[in-house]
Amino acid sequence: MSFWEILKFAVKGVSANKLRSALTMLGILIGVAAVILLVAVGNGSAQAITSQISALGTNTITVMSTNRGGTTNTSLTTEIADALKDPTLAPDVKSVSPVVSASGTLTYDGTDHEISQFIGTGTSYLGAQSYRMDRGVAFTDADVAQGRRVTVIGQTVAEELFEGVDPVGKQVTVGGALFTVVGVLAEKSSSGVQDSNDLAIAPLTAVQQTLAGYGSLSSIVVEATAADRVTAAQNEIATILDQRLKVEDGGTAPYRIQNASQLLETQTETADTFTVLLGAVAGISLLVGGIGITNIMLVTVTERTREIGIRKALGAPRRVILTQFLAEATILSLTGGGLGVLIAVLGARFEIVGVQPVIVPSSVVLALGVSVAIGLFFGGYPASRAASLRPIDALRYE
Amino acid sequence: MTTAVMNRMTETKPALEVQQVRKVYGEGEATVHALAGVSLTVDRGDYVAIMGSSGSGKSTLMNILGCLDIPSTGRYLLDGVDVSRLSDKQLALVRNRLIGFIFQSFNLIPRTTALANVELPLAYAGVKPAERRKRALASLDMVGLADRAGHEPNQLSGGQQQRVAVARALVTEPALLLADEPTGNLDSRSTEDVLKIFDDLNAQNRTIVLITHEAEVGARAKRLIRLFDGQVRSDERNKR
Numbered sequence: 001m002s003f004w005e006i007l008k009f010a011v012k013g014v015s016a017n018k019l020r021s022a023l024t025m026l027g028i029l030i031g032v033a034a035v036i037l038l039v040a041v042g043n044g045s046a047q048a049i050t051s052q053i054s055a056l057g058t059n060t061i062t063v064m065s066t067n068r069g070g071t072t073n074t075s076l077t078t079e080i081a082d083a084l085k086d087p088t089l090a091p092d093v094k095s096v097s098p099v100v101s102a103s104g105t106l107t108y109d110g111t112d113h114e115i116s117q118f119i120g121t122g123t124s125y126l127g128a129q130s131y132r133m134d135r136g137v138a139f140t141d142a143d144v145a146q147g148r149r150v151t152v153i154g155q156t157v158a159e160e161l162f163e164g165v166d167p168v169g170k171q172v173t174v175g176g177a178l179f180t181v182v183g184v185l186a187e188k189s190s191s192g193v194q195d196s197n198d199l200a201i202a203p204l205t206a207v208q209q210t211l212a213g214y215g216s217l218s219s220i221v222v223e224a225t226a227a228d229r230v231t232a233a234q235n236e237i238a239t240i241l242d243q244r245l246k247v248e249d250g251g252t253a254p255y256r257i258q259n260a261s262q263l264l265e266t267q268t269e270t271a272d273t274f275t276v277l278l279g280a281v282a283g284i285s286l287l288v289g290g291i292g293i294t295n296i297m298l299v300t301v302t303e304r305t306r307e308i309g310i311r312k313a314l315g316a317p318r319r320v321i322l323t324q325f326l327a328e329a330t331i332l333s334l335t336g337g338g339l340g341v342l343i344a345v346l347g348a349r350f351e352i353v354g355v356q357p358v359i360v361p362s363s364v365v366l367a368l369g370v371s372v373a374i375g376l377f378f379g380g381y382p383a384s385r386a387a388s389l390r391p392i393d394a395l396r397y398e
Numbered sequence: 399m400t401t402a403v404m405n406r407m408t409e410t411k412p413a414l415e416v417q418q419v420r421k422v423y424g425e426g427e428a429t430v431h432a433l434a435g436v437s438l439t440v441d442r443g444d445y446v447a448i449m450g451s452s453g454s455g456k457s458t459l460m461n462i463l464g465c466l467d468i469p470s471t472g473r474y475l476l477d478g479v480d481v482s483r484l485s486d487k488q489l490a491l492v493r494n495r496l497i498g499f500i501f502q503s504f505n506l507i508p509r510t511t512a513l514a515n516v517e518l519p520l521a522y523a524g525v526k527p528a529e530r531r532k533r534a535l536a537s538l539d540m541v542g543l544a545d546r547a548g549h550e551p552n553q554l555s556g557g558q559q560q561r562v563a564v565a566r567a568l569v570t571e572p573a574l575l576l577a578d579e580p581t582g583n584l585d586s587r588s589t590e591d592v593l594k595i596f597d598d599l600n601a602q603n604r605t606i607v608l609i610t611h612e613a614e615v616g617a618r619a620k621r622l623i624r625l626f627d628g629q630v631r632s633d634e635r636n637k638r
């Protein structure tokens with residue numbers, strides 16, 4: 001009997017029992033698709049987090065006051081910010097930007113927009129936070145020195161206030177003061193819930209004059225000279241701050257220092273844990289799928305063993321029987337697995353729970369390999385055992 | 399090896415030779431001696447009917463004759479060749495080319511048409527699909543089931559299934575036909591048809607061994623063997 005004829009027998013065998021074949025393929029399909037998709041979701045979210053955080057600027061350190069209405073002499077001030085610009089005590093600091101933040105309503109030509117952040121700061125802030133200009137220019141050191149009322153606005157603000165109009169050169173009102181828009185920031189990916197495009201940035205002095213007052217700063221944004229100098233810069237800052245704010249040894253500091261690479265690290269760790277967790281869930285679904293396949297295949301062993309008994313009694317050689325049954329198992333598991341990969345690839349084109357999945361090639365290989373192996377083993381093993389029985393024993397098998 | 403067996407067929411060796419065969423099932427208290435020392439010789443071209451009460455070991459003997467089972471002790475020679483010496487591959491060839499076996503319980507392959515069932519032994523013999531189909535249809539026609547070729551076993555009556563099993567055993571034109579109650583589910587007309595086929599085959603010098611409970615069927619054979627409790631009780635030639 002030629003291989004092609006045996007293959008034809010196998011195809012007939014698969015189609016003779018449509019429900020069983022469909023269920024087996026479905027089991028493999030679900031297992032394979034689940035593994036690939038879940039791993040892709042984990043991978044996708046990890047990638048999203050990484051790109052969000054690197055958009056924040058990995059060299060930046062943020063100093064925030066933890067002083068809650070206590071004595072004002074422990075709050076952050078422009079003097080403290082200036083003190084951080086110290087080439088001898090803090091050689092790893094590239095720039096320091098004092099930040100005041102206010103909220104308010106921007107008005108242009110009768111249109112209102114409630115802005116989530118109106119930031120007053122120095123020119124170095126844009127670079128430290130990785131903002132780039134889309135249109136127009138950023139404000140200059142001279143603008144800051146003279147407290148000129150100029151501002152750059154985020155994409156969201158530009159869209160809300162200036163529909164179809166070029167915002168550059170236009171004047172907006174905020175808190176009774178007029179600000180001239182000199183530039184529009186390029187779109188930036190948002191990290192977390194806050195829209196990082198819904199903001200306006202203006203010279204520190206101008207914002208203090210009009211909105212925030214000359215009190216304490218909201219935060220100080222420090223840029224380190226390089227990503228690997230962040231920790232050093234952080235220690236230098238801490239030393240200066242402790243001195244300035246007179247923190248005794250072992251006392252709790254009235255400020256908090258955060259850096260983006262720390263954030264990146266913990267977030268990446270979280271994302272990795274997430275991927276591992278999803279992988280485990282996927283592995284379990286593959287296992288369950290595998291048990292399903294095994295179950296279906298074993299349930300039919302009795303029937304198939306009898307059938308093998310009949311075939312042997314009619315003079316089928318062992319080799320022919322084995323080839324047929326292995327071919328059947330291969331057809332089932334390859335078709336099921338292939339469809340699973342197809343569905344996973346299609347599914348990965350859509351966002352799943354807000355994450356754009358990114359398929360990991362090794363997960364495809366693994367999922368397909370495991371399911372085909374399970375299919376082949378549990379299709380092949382009982383057949384090989386039945387084929388070596390005496391026909392009468394195979395016929396009597398229960 | 400087939401050629402060896404085939405060559406011997408032209409010699410005057412007996413077709414079947416069973417020597418002191420015993421078949422024991424189970425152990426201890428539950429031991430059953432299905433065959434308790436059976437010896438018999440069947441010559442080529444003979445037509446033997448085996449009768450005996452239920453449980454007397456007829457099917458057990460038949461399975462051994464058909465190379466589907468092996469005796470616990472004793473020898474079984476098929477055309478002078480000791481079957482226990484044959485390899486798995488050689489046994490497959492013997493079952494396929496030499497023997498046509500009709501099971502007491504039909505043993506058709508489920509969810510497979512009558513035609514495909516009958517074609518199966520030819521497929522394993524390497525016959526080409528077109529030729530296979532032609533011969534299978536002819537064989538089905540012989541048992542009067544040409545119009546049921548496309549039916550699956552569960553769409554056939556018991557008697558029809560039995561006739562498909564007969565067609566499947568005859569399709570390879572075996573030199574040895576072993577039939578375990580081939581007319582057990584048939585009405586008198588179908589029984590007559592099947593027996594007519596057997597008579598014709600026997601006239602072509604093919605060896606036939608059949609098991610039956612019906613005296614008329616037993617009377618059609620040339621020789622009648624009666625089994626009782628796993629032993630041959632009587633063995634006589636029918637007068638014609």
Ligand SMILES: Nc1ncnc2c1ncn2[C@@H]1O[C@H](COP(=O)(O)OP(=O)(O)OP(=O)(O)O)[C@@H](O)[C@H]1O
Pocket residue numbers: 396423424430431432450451452453454455456457458459502
């Ligand atoms: N696989 C087995 N295990 C145990 N005992 C068996 C087995 N097969 C047959 N027997 C026993 O062997 C004896 C002979 O069985 P066998 O099937 O040969 O009877 P039979 O003559 O064909 O009967 P019937 O006319 O009912 O078909 C019976 O007592 C039966 O119980």
Ligand SMILES: [Mg+2]
Pocket residue numbers: 456457458502578
């Ligand atoms: Mg019987």
